[in-house]
Amino acid sequence: MSDARSEILARIARATSTGSPSSWEEIPRDYRQSSTASDRELVDLLTHRLHDYDAQVVEASSSDAATAVAAMLKAREVSRIVIPPGLQSSLLPPGFNFIEDTGLSHAELNQCEGILTECTLAIAETGTIVLQNVPGQGRRAATLVPDYHLCIVDAAKIVATVPEAIERLNPTAHLATTFISGPSATADIEMTRIKGVHGPRFLDVVLLLE
Amino acid sequence: MSLQPLDPRTAEIFPMAARHLLGDTQLRKNVRHATDVIQNKRRIVVDEMPDWQELRESGKRLREHTMQHLREYLEQFERNCTAAGGVVHWARDAAEARQIVVSLAKSAGAKEVIKIKSMTTEEIQLNPALAAAGIRPYETDLAELIIQLGHDQPSHIVVPALHKNRQQIREIFRREMNLPDLGPSPQDLADAARLFLREKFLTVPTAVSGANFLIAETGGVCVVESEGNGRMCLTLPDTLITIAGIDKVIPRYEDLGVLLQLLPRSATGERMNPYNSIWTGVHPGDGPKAFHVILMDNARTSILADAEGRQTLNCIRCGACQNACPVYRQTGGHAYGSVYAGPIGAILTPQLMQMEHAQSLPYASSLCGACYEVCPVKINIPEVLIHLRNKVVKEKSWADPEAIALKTVASIFRSERRFRAAQRLGRIAERPLVRKDGQGDGWISWLPGLLGGWTQVRDLQSMPKESFREWWEKRAETKGGSDV
């Protein structure tokens, strides 16, 4: 008796022996792969989409980023905040308890009220923020267990469409990557959208312009 | 309600199961409401895309290409996933897949596992197998939790508990979570689920998931979800076991640019679902230390071998065809006797059963085409349904009453003379059944045998005295022709 692997591969070979081969490059791609939107339009569209997800969005310049962060954290009344290794220190306002994630246990993460990160890019059309395991964004568990996520989005990292985002991510495809579009949600009960089930129930964004 | 696991081998035929469910007014109301809401949301986010048809075409062609080259893409996935620290297993059928999961969980020392919603694990009835091995599975998706705690079965591939309303869910949670004071709002119910599962997420070291896409080029896996329960299962445990049909592979990372647009808009009517996770093997210091992926055939290769049925494998499990289906909307999912219900279930289930069971499912459709219209990868479901009906008919015995009737009619249509005779004969044969109504028109309210289904709720107008061709010929004889 042959092993499962060779048997399945042989079945596939038999099943596909009659069809005609095609190359991946031949697949038609007439959908939009880029956009002509201006930077301002992208910022506005992203903001609009994030508002749709009930996220708060503020704009700030890089010099007053820390002030904007402080205002957000205060408004949400969170003070114990995880930060990933490598987060720019200029983003951190005084007066909060920032705890660097040097391998916190699940229980320790669960004790924290929030997480502050940067991001790899954002997709305006879908209101999506993309995080990868790199300095300033950190490992996946840290952006998941605390109930509040504040994300700093540099306006230069906004793309219009999903295909543009995927193209930019392609060189780092091997990194653990998470697309976040609004706070955790469900519509499993009568299709009523409820914010916050298991992931962070609150997501806010500071948009860094210039 | 307590239901046996949905098993096409033992399920009632569709018309019988449907008859019972049509009597459940509450269920029908719930299903109608939920499918209306998703359909409206979908319509809005699809209509705003100027390139939706181009995306569908790319999606279809991408999936067709993948199926034709399935072998190389699976091998490529295996190579790249292994190089990134994952362990790839192969399973010929459901039993083998169950056995691999159970033995992996056992050797990880698991007493409990946390699970992400996965129709593939439902297909192979994994939970009873885990329980039999002394391992307790916890469903973590809200809908699956409702199903599990309610001893119920999924009725939709994306929103498995859509047949339940908030009061029914509240009753289940009150009883099973021991929360007598639980409120009825969806928010209260979601909060209860959050509390119920939080500790499990933080402490259970083994997780089982399905997969939306396996990326051949990178060896990565993509899971699309809403609640964050998926992320919990994918990142917090030490061991992750992912089970996926071999049809889930996609060639390249770039293909996500198409599929991550088609899937969320079609499935939940969102521009993007809250979370997509992509991981590749084991990431040191981030997520599980051991990652296993099981590539399961379970009759998919037999579907691949059927040129006309093959497009069934292009499915990305968005559920849009279920929401659009006027049959599904009347009966809900359980009538299909399979975890795959609605139009996709009507074509996938009998083929997964290699046409030995579920032969009534290809007939559970009026062929209205609403499913084809919404399918993000343009699967021509009506065409496949007809193809499968043909397979069912080929298996029928010569003595089957329907086969005899249809063959007789076909022979009538093969000859103009016989057709004319049948028209005349019909007028004579129907005579005893015709009753005059108030307007003096003849109607039939009762028909015998196979045709009785018609007159349960409908009348049938009696045949006119003269067929069209008789009129045409008379008119030609009298010539005149001007006064029709």
Next chain:
Amino acid sequence: MRISLFITCYNDTLFPDTGKAVVRVLERLGHTVVFPAGQTCCGQMHYNTGYQKEAMPLLERFVAQFRDADAVVVPSSSCVAMMKDHYPKMAEEIGRPDLIRDVAELLPKIFEFSELLTRRLGLDDVGAYYPHRVTYHASCHGLRNLNLGDGPLRLLKAVRGIDLVPIANVEQCCGFGGTFAVKNAEVSSAMLAEKTTAVLNTGAEACTACDNSCLMHIQGALHRQRTGVRTIHLAEILASTEEGRA
């Protein structure tokens, strides 16, 4: 133009008035109608129920009867959909090169009745008069397989005296589906109940469509429930003039 009429088996037998109406409209517009006498059935019921083998000779018969036509008119959207969607594949399967070629040449010349008027003849107004409140049921095959779009509605809007009222959920199937109505009678009835409710909610005196099979199904329930609402094929409305009905 010389237009060949394929009446379809069930219109021939059960709805001769629809055929008469088609003849009347086309002749009124100055065209010549011919009726190949050997025609019977397109094979739809057999094909869709899984009896492909039985449908094959019906394809051959149809092609033999209509091969030489300049244009074929068919007052049934589902039969046209059957031919357009399945005939090429069926001809391939039969494997006769002449048949494959004939089907390829014939199909573009086949038109559903409203399609012939709006697309082939470029007409919206055919000079009809029908002073009644009417709602239009878009049959699934017309809507999705033939993409008739607003053609039938444009024709109806041009009818003098008509009070055209829209129906809710116009794209939803009435539940007929050929043998589906018998094989899955209960589900079919449930779908039909939604459709008749939608028809009754319009307050129309009559429900029209491009397909008598849907209408027979809808009419069956409207009659059983004694609603007094009629069904009428689009051709019969278009055939009506101030001088009288077809």
